[in-house]
Amino acid sequence: MIEGITMANIRNVDLNLLTVLDVLLTERSVSRAAERLNLTQPAVSGALKRLRTTFNDPLFLRAQQGIRPTPFALELIGPVKAVLQDIDTIFAGTEFIAETADVTFTIAATDYAQTTFLSPLIKRVKATGPNIRFSVVSADSKRMAEQLDRQEIDFAVTVPEMSPPNPPSIELFEDRYVCALDAGHPKAEHRLSLDRFCDLDHVLVTPSSDGFFGPTDEALRKLDRERRVSVTIPNFLSLPSILKDSEFITVAPERILRPFEGDLKIFPTPFPLPRFRMIGVWNNHSDKSPAHSWLRDQMTELAAEMR
Template sequence: MRTPEILVQFSFRIYGIEMVDIRTFDLNLIRILDALLDEGSVTGAASRLGLTQPAVSGALARLRHALGDPLFVRAQRGVVPTPRALDLALSVKRVLREAEAILQPSAFDPASAQFQVSVSASDYTQRVLLTPFLSILGRDAPGLRLAIRPLLGGSLLPLMARGSVDLALLTLEEAPEQLISRRLFDDRYVCAMRRGHPLSAGVLNLDAFCDLKHALVSPQGGGFRGRVDAALDVLGRSRHVAVSVPSFLALLDILAETDLIAAIPERLVRSAPDLEQQPLPVAVPEFTIIAAWHERTRHDPAQNWLRARLADFAGAA
């Protein structure tokens, strides 16, 4: 950090090592000295700083003691600085400017920055959002290295806390409540099938839907039930799930090569030219994809830029 270096330099030049210990000196006195130099009066300095006149007078007394000089003497109107105070003026301004610069958010230029971000996402959000977003990143932030990881479920929060993952793309329901989040987009389920499927030209009613063989994604592997089955249960109906796969990308290939159908997110179907869609004959709730991150990166300028750019891209896609 630069702050100690600046203040040590200040103590060397102004106070002298033998006179003042920077570790015990009240640094607020520097602001008061600057205000007195600018205003030329205790009253004016007090008004500028939002302090009382006695408080500024007390601070001036402490400055005089620390520096071994009167610093200001009374005049017909206000106070005038001594030669020692005038000699300090430029140094005081410089130190305050540098201190203010330290407290300002660091500037971030994506075009020249070299940085790395780790994103946890399902293959669905990788396909419909991250893959097309890469062309934007390559153009606007050529120095970015993006590490894309699978969606990590229950281990996400501790991984984010220790910095192994910076950003997660997941549904609102999947996100740990301790994370900060931002909505990216909404999606809905449709019935997907290969182009030229025997039922692609007709209207898919509930009976036909239940009679056909289905495929679905089971992220943990081995499952044969999903959101559609819960909706069918309400109607007292069921379907035959013939194939269960662990990823959406595998499911797209299966649908393109077989007569199986599947209820999948509409954006995913739009990304697969070999597939077409029909409305589901059963009501399945829409879902929301969000970006989620840990408090650790809330104020990081590179992370803030990436999150904002991603949100803009998701909203326009």
């Protein structure tokens, strides 16, 4: 229940109004919502006025660019999507026609997943469904369970450690950890021994603020060794530029580093590390959605090609 509003109440709202509300929550703009719905802006504004009366809440406030939802409106995202998905399932049966579909998928993903998996996935999907759209947001392990439950996101592509406990999921692919340093680094010509590896200054990529410790350090601890982590960064975006023309070294998934092989020297780690796993997760509410099922199939097929 949301402040007295139940799913039954929402199901009694005019379906056309719920569709307008869903698009407004996605677009955060009356003009863009009107364009997507093939309606005039006055028609969308009129629907919003009726929605405000129905829910006894402003729902959206003016922002510097477009409109922003009120806290109450944010709480409606999941229930509204659930009702519309139920309706879609009834009318669509088990068939999803990608070529003519007009649907938006919201996917939370790490920067690694955005680069290595979502980029080819989006190209693959758009080649079949030109009107299918993607809204990609940064993965947030602290909010992921809530985002999935409220259907603020449709999928998350992440590592198991960031995933909520026990959601529906699929194994996507694995990557291996490798070492990388600047191609002009004095140690770049040789495979490093464990001693030399530990003596260098390291860059650690970690989305958390838990300090200078990661999977590499955990593996080293089992060997009764430790390295010197000098820099931590929250994502892989700036890693190549930090390594270039420096004496830093990093341990990172191979797929994220290979595009920079000309500027970087990439080689195996001097000790074994667990594989880097990527999974796709979603909410139980989406299991029977033809659109979601179709996208899961696309993800599975792409992942198989990447193995």
